[in-house]
Amino acid sequence: MGPVGLVASPRETRTSPLVRPLPPNSNTGSFIMNRTEHLLSCLAEECCEVGQRVSKALRFGLSEVQAGQPLTNADRIVEELGDLWGVALMLADEGVLPPAQLWPTGHQQDAKRAKIEKFMAISREQGVLS
Numbered sequence: 001m002g003p004v005g006l007v008a009s010p011r012e013t014r015t016s017p018l019v020r021p022l023p024p025n026s027n028t029g030s031f032i033m034n035r036t037e038h039l040l041s042c043l044a045e046e047c048c049e050v051g052q053r054v055s056k057a058l059r060f061g062l063s064e065v066q067a068g069q070p071l072t073n074a075d076r077i078v079e080e081l082g083d084l085w086g087v088a089l090m091l092a093d094e095g096v097l098p099p100a101q102l103w104p105t106g107h108q109q110d111a112k113r114a115k116i117e118k119f120m121a122i123s124r125e126q127g128v129l130s
């Protein structure tokens with residue numbers, strides 16, 4: 001079996017300057033990330049964890065408390081959003097993400113709300129939203 005991790009296809013290495021050669025790792029043969037890549041991986045992971053918690057809330061309810069821990073599904077969504085925000089702030093602290101643009105402006109928030117309301121109206125018209 002080949003190395004585990006991200007491997008650029010020959011086509012990508014020829015055409016994309018964004019794909020860098022894979023440095024060797026004698027321990028695992030894996031792709032070796034730099035700090036930025038690791039943090040970006042953490043950010044993606046936290047996004048998935050938010051999605052997982054939202055999915056659980058949809059399946060079992062926002063107020064359900066899963067056995068073995070004290071938090072409701074709503075609490076756990078907030079917890080994961082905090083984790084996501086924490087990683088985003090680390091990326092901003094390190095100059096990877098623009099800190100001034102992390103939090104949406106009032107205009108961006110208004111635009112997003114309007115867009116969601118527009119598509120909710122379509123969903124209602126289609127009979128798939130109460």
Ligand SMILES: [Mg+2]
Pocket residue numbers: 046049080083084
């Ligand atoms: Mg998390």
